[in-house]
Each structure stands twice: as structure tokens, then as C-alpha cells.
Amino acid sequence: MTDRTAPQSSPCQSGTASLQRLTQFARDMGHPTSLPIIAERILSGLSEVSQLSHGVLYLFDRERECFCQVVSQGQISSTTASPIVSLNHPLVQQLTHHQDILDSSALTDSLYSASLDNTAGAQLATLPINLAIPLLNREKLIAFVLLQSRIGSTVIPSHTKELLAVMAQNAANALDSFLLYEDQRQSQALMRRTDRLRSLETIAGGFAHEIRNPLTSIKTFIQLAPERKDDSQFINEFSRIVLDDVNRIERLIQEILDYARYMEPRLTDEDLNEIVSSCLYFIQVKADSRGIKIEKDLAPELPRGMLDRQQIKQVLLNLLLNAMDAMSEKIGTLRVRTTRLLKTDGEVWTQVEIEDTGHGISSDNLDHIFDPFFTTKHASAVNEGTGLGLTIAHQIIREHRGEIQVQSTEGIGTTFRINLPSHRN
Ligand SMILES: Nc1ncnc2c1ncn2[C@@H]1O[C@H](COP(=O)(O)OP(=O)(O)O)[C@@H](O)[C@H]1O
Ligand SMILES: [Mg+2]
Structure with a gap:
């Protein structure tokens, strides 16, 4: 059976072709709009160069303190590869320790030893993985890509591995700056929300203060009205004042509602x-x-x-x-x-x-x-x-x-x- 997604020619690349591929990859890394998009570009770029058509990208999740699957391609999917890989998984430890691309021979040991005591490891162990590529930022593993070929073992030439390593570094930089940008965006949104709450608090406090006077005059009128009901001058004058007060309260309420309605631009x-x-x-x-x-x-x-x-x-x-x-x-x-x-x-x-x-x-x-x-x-x-x-x-x-x-x-x-x-x- 032939695999149409990955041509079975040798994954050898000429110097010019490598440079072109690298330039294209660096360009693809620019201005990503979302995490799945950048992850998908990384995975497909590395897969194309290594000519390993199936793969998965795991990203470090700071809140959950583990690596989570972000995208997959080909037969490796969330149903076959575990969605989460813990920090103490031997594969993660090996990638952190080696800080380099691991091929199938280096991988076998770590995956099989993991399968003995951990189900995530067992799942990974059943996958005939050809390459594990770490994405490192200041020597810290921020993500990794696992790649697999449908024809079992494939020897990856050293110059292809070198190209993959440069691409991985490029991808790690792009991922890191994207995550930094996202962090900033989120904290800015949080600051804006806090700011808005604070100004709403000021407005609400002021509103209470502002309506106290008109409310007092309305209350006084209601209290006095039964005994002064025959005093037409009192009734007429106070009715006018009370109406002005009610109008003022109405205007204040309307402005606050307008403010609340358009809070988020x-x-x-x-x-x-x-x-x-x-x-x-x-x-x-x-x-x-x-x-x-x-x-x-x-x-x-x-x-x-x-x-x-x-x-x-x-x-x-x-x-x-x-x-x-x-x-x-x-x-x-x-x-x-x-x-x-x-x-x-x-x-x-x-x-x-x-x-x-x-x-x-x-x-x-x-x-x-x-x-x-x-x-x-x-x-x-x-x-x-x-x-x-x-x-x-x-x-x-x-x-x-x-x-x-x-x-x-x-x-x-x-x-x-x-x-x-x-x-x-
Ligand atoms: N163009 C202006 N010329 C003179 N005074 C102004 C002008 N714009 C605003 N102000 C002053 O600022 C105050 C606050 O304005 P604003 O917040 O719009 O409330 P409001 O118009 O309800 O009084 C006004 O009452 C007025 O004293
Ligand atoms: Mg005004």
C-alpha cells in the first residue's frame, strides 16, 4: 500500500532547498492568530521535512503542569496518543535531559520503561514513533513533536535532523513570543475589567449620594401631603419639585444604563x-x-x-x-x-x-x-x-x-x- 500523504523518496534535501524550506517555515511562524494555527504550522512543517506523515504536538500547560496535545496529523490522534503527558514521563525527561532530537532507537527504551507503570506511557509505547523533537526555550522544554511514518522504521539522514533542529528552534521562539503576547493581552483585559469595575464602583457610590437629596424631598412630600392636601400652593409647588427630582433620578439611571450597556467595546x-x-x-x-x-x-x-x-x-x-x-x-x-x-x-x-x-x-x-x-x-x-x-x-x-x-x-x-x-x- 502506498502512502499518498508522504512521498517515499529519501528525505534528503539539497542546501538551497533546505534554505528555501527554512525561510518558508520562518515566514509561516510570523503573525500567527491563534495557538492551533501556529501549532498546526509547526507540525506540518516538521512533518514535511522529515517526510514522516503522522504526528502530534504537545505543549506545556502551566496551569495543569503537564504537556497537552494541541494538534495531531494522520493516524496519531487523541484516540491513539494520550492527550496529556505528565512532567515525569520518561520521554519528557529524556527530551529535557538531551535537549536534542531523539530517533526511534533512543526512544524505544524510554517509552517501554514508561509503559510499565503509567497508562499515558503505555499509550505512547504502542506507537511506533520515529522522531521526538523538543521545542526548547532557554533550555526549558516548552513543547515537543512526535512524528511517525506508516512504513515503520525510517532512517533520517543527519543533515535532515540538523534542518529539523533549526526549524524546531525557530518554532520554539515563535511559540514563546506568541504565548507571551497572549499573556500580555489577557492581563491587559484583566486590568481593563478591574479598572471598569473600579469606575463603576465610583459611579455607583456617587449615584447613591446623588439620589439621596431628591429621595428625601420626595419622602418629605409624601409624609406631608395627607395633612396639607387642602393647601393648593403647597401641593402645586411641591409637585413641581418632586417631578423635577424624579426626572433627575430617571436621567441618572439612563446614563448609568448607557454606561453599563456599552462596557466592552x-x-x-x-x-x-x-x-x-x-x-x-x-x-x-x-x-x-x-x-x-x-x-x-x-x-x-x-x-x-x-x-x-x-x-x-x-x-x-x-x-x-x-x-x-x-x-x-x-x-x-x-x-x-x-x-x-x-x-x-x-x-x-x-x-x-x-x-x-x-x-x-x-x-x-x-x-x-x-x-x-x-x-x-x-x-x-x-x-x-x-x-x-x-x-x-x-x-x-x-x-x-x-x-x-x-x-x-x-x-x-x-x-x-x-x-x-x-x-x-
Ligand atoms: N465645552 C465646554 N465648555 C464649558 N464647560 C464645559 C464644556 N464641556 C464640559 N464642561 C464642564 O464640565 C462639566 C461636566 O461635563 P459632563 O461630564 O458632560 O456633565 P454635564 O454635561 O452633565 O454637566 C459641565 O457641567 C461643564 O461645567
Ligand atoms: Mg455633558
């Missing part, structure tokens, strides 16, 4: 100019009715970025509405500009600037505008605020790994700048 490939335009379209009527002039200057060919469209809209709308609130006393101009930004490290970012000619922010207040519930709009009936808009905007921009900056001069106006990472182009 859902990033998609977006054109920032398009999001800005859609927000401006939305506020145009309000601006017209207040005599506010909108000047729009959007950079052509702005690089696209991975953004949560809803969240960025929420941020921009809040900044635009704040700017309009600040100009309620005079006829003003709202300038919105987007630009391509080159960071000092060479990264290309995008920037949105929202500039108003409103009353500005005093330097004392400037230190607090991002604090939960900080608002100067308590008194005004027209522009009643919750003081959560900028807190949420700040949080959202942080989650996009961006920056939000503010510059203000009292009596002259305010400029908010949002910088966001983009795709390089």
Missing part, C-alpha cells in the same frame, strides 16, 4: 470622518435653533481605525452638546476638525478636535470635569446635567487605547481633542 473597522459627520447631522437642527454656526473641516483620506461606532458617537455627541450648552448665552461657533496624527514613535493616529467659543472652564473646575457627577448645570433649567458625560467619555477613550485632552480659557472658549490609534496607511 465592540471594535469594527470604521471611518472616523463618517462617525463625526453622522453626529454633526444629528445636532444640526439644535444648533440652527440656537443660532450656532457649525464649521466642519474633515481630513481627506483619514486612516481608518478599529472603533466601537456607538461608543465613539456617544463620546462625540456629549462633547458637541457640552460645547453647545457652553454657548447658550451668546451666538457662537462650533468648529469640528479631524486630522491625521503622527506620534513620536512613528504610529499613525487620528484626531478629532471640538472647539467652541463658549464661556470656557475655570482652572479650578478644569481639574474636576472628568470626575463622576461633576456638573455646573445643576442650577440651569435648560441645560440640566448629570455630570457623567465626560466621565464616560474618558472611560470609553481609554478603552480604545486613545487619549482625551482639554484646553480652555474662561470667556473665550474650550477645545477638546480626542486622539485614537488607527490602522497604518
Whole structure:
């Protein structure tokens, strides 16, 4: 019977062919998107060069402290080779000790001795393995590949073993940096979650504080109403106050719900100019009715970025509405500009600037505008605020790994700048 997956010619490779194969393999190792993909590329590369068509890759699992099967190819599968190999398995120990590729003659002893006292070893012992290739990082075994041919024993030429060893080193480096990257990603996600919980805690604490006053007034009204039911002035005035209080509580609840709903950004490939335009379209009527002039200057060919469209809209709308609130006393101009930004490290970012000619922010207040519930709009009936808009905007921009900056001069106006990472182009 002929094996179509593995040509039975000699696994000899010319120098140029080896170099080409190695270059291709190194290229395959770049930018893997997931562990199964990188593991599959390693296994198929080593299998192709050794011309051993069946194989399995085991990776060290730090949590379980053992080696776990990640991918297999050909007849070696999870049903024939054990899914888990313990650290004290003789094969693992031999690979750790030798730090080199083991062929069938070296392997037989270790596998058969293992089969005497351990079922995982017994399973491996029944497999006629031709090669065991360690993947080492700073002399530590991080993974290994077992390869098997369907025709029993095959002699692997020494120059093929040398090529396999270089490939294995390359694979170990790639695996190690991939795992490091994954670790970083996970800890960043954990930090973000902790951060979010902390800000939610602050918001919840502030919320309790904020609703205490309106609740007290509602309670007082309910307590007094039965005995003052004939005092129409009392009833009318207090009803109005209570209604305002209830409205305020409702607005606070809505903002907190909005915050909670969009907690985790859902990033998609977006054109920032398009999001800005859609927000401006939305506020145009309000601006017209207040005599506010909108000047729009959007950079052509702005690089696209991975953004949560809803969240960025929420941020921009809040900044635009704040700017309009600040100009309620005079006829003003709202300038919105987007630009391509080159960071000092060479990264290309995008920037949105929202500039108003409103009353500005005093330097004392400037230190607090991002604090939960900080608002100067308590008194005004027209522009009643919750003081959560900028807190949420700040949080959202942080989650996009961006920056939000503010510059203000009292009596002259305010400029908010949002910088966001983009795709390089
Ligand atoms: N463009 C602006 N001009 C002047 N003051 C501003 C501007 N943007 C924000 N502020 C100040 O920051 C405070 C907090 O804003 P925000 O968090 O959006 O809450 P809110 O709008 O509900 O008050 C506002 O009450 C206001 O005092
Ligand atoms: Mg606001």
C-alpha cells in the first residue's frame, strides 16, 4: 500500500532547498492568530521535512503542569496518543535531559520503561514513533513533536535532523513570543475589567449620594401631603419639585444604563470622518435653533481605525452638546476638525478636535470635569446635567487605547481633542 500523504523518496534535501524550506517555515511562524494555527504550522512543517506523515504536538500547560496535545496529523490522534503527558514521563525527561532530537532507537527504551507503570506511557509505547523533537526555550522544554511514518522504521539522514533542529528552534521562539503576547493581552483585559469595575464602583457610590437629596424631598412630600392636601400652593409647588427630582433620578439611571450597556467595546473597522459627520447631522437642527454656526473641516483620506461606532458617537455627541450648552448665552461657533496624527514613535493616529467659543472652564473646575457627577448645570433649567458625560467619555477613550485632552480659557472658549490609534496607511 502506498502512502499518498508522504512521498517515499529519501528525505534528503539539497542546501538551497533546505534554505528555501527554512525561510518558508520562518515566514509561516510570523503573525500567527491563534495557538492551533501556529501549532498546526509547526507540525506540518516538521512533518514535511522529515517526510514522516503522522504526528502530534504537545505543549506545556502551566496551569495543569503537564504537556497537552494541541494538534495531531494522520493516524496519531487523541484516540491513539494520550492527550496529556505528565512532567515525569520518561520521554519528557529524556527530551529535557538531551535537549536534542531523539530517533526511534533512543526512544524505544524510554517509552517501554514508561509503559510499565503509567497508562499515558503505555499509550505512547504502542506507537511506533520515529522522531521526538523538543521545542526548547532557554533550555526549558516548552513543547515537543512526535512524528511517525506508516512504513515503520525510517532512517533520517543527519543533515535532515540538523534542518529539523533549526526549524524546531525557530518554532520554539515563535511559540514563546506568541504565548507571551497572549499573556500580555489577557492581563491587559484583566486590568481593563478591574479598572471598569473600579469606575463603576465610583459611579455607583456617587449615584447613591446623588439620589439621596431628591429621595428625601420626595419622602418629605409624601409624609406631608395627607395633612396639607387642602393647601393648593403647597401641593402645586411641591409637585413641581418632586417631578423635577424624579426626572433627575430617571436621567441618572439612563446614563448609568448607557454606561453599563456599552462596557466592552465592540471594535469594527470604521471611518472616523463618517462617525463625526453622522453626529454633526444629528445636532444640526439644535444648533440652527440656537443660532450656532457649525464649521466642519474633515481630513481627506483619514486612516481608518478599529472603533466601537456607538461608543465613539456617544463620546462625540456629549462633547458637541457640552460645547453647545457652553454657548447658550451668546451666538457662537462650533468648529469640528479631524486630522491625521503622527506620534513620536512613528504610529499613525487620528484626531478629532471640538472647539467652541463658549464661556470656557475655570482652572479650578478644569481639574474636576472628568470626575463622576461633576456638573455646573445643576442650577440651569435648560441645560440640566448629570455630570457623567465626560466621565464616560474618558472611560470609553481609554478603552480604545486613545487619549482625551482639554484646553480652555474662561470667556473665550474650550477645545477638546480626542486622539485614537488607527490602522497604518
Ligand atoms: N465645552 C465646554 N465648555 C464649558 N464647560 C464645559 C464644556 N464641556 C464640559 N464642561 C464642564 O464640565 C462639566 C461636566 O461635563 P459632563 O461630564 O458632560 O456633565 P454635564 O454635561 O452633565 O454637566 C459641565 O457641567 C461643564 O461645567
Ligand atoms: Mg455633558
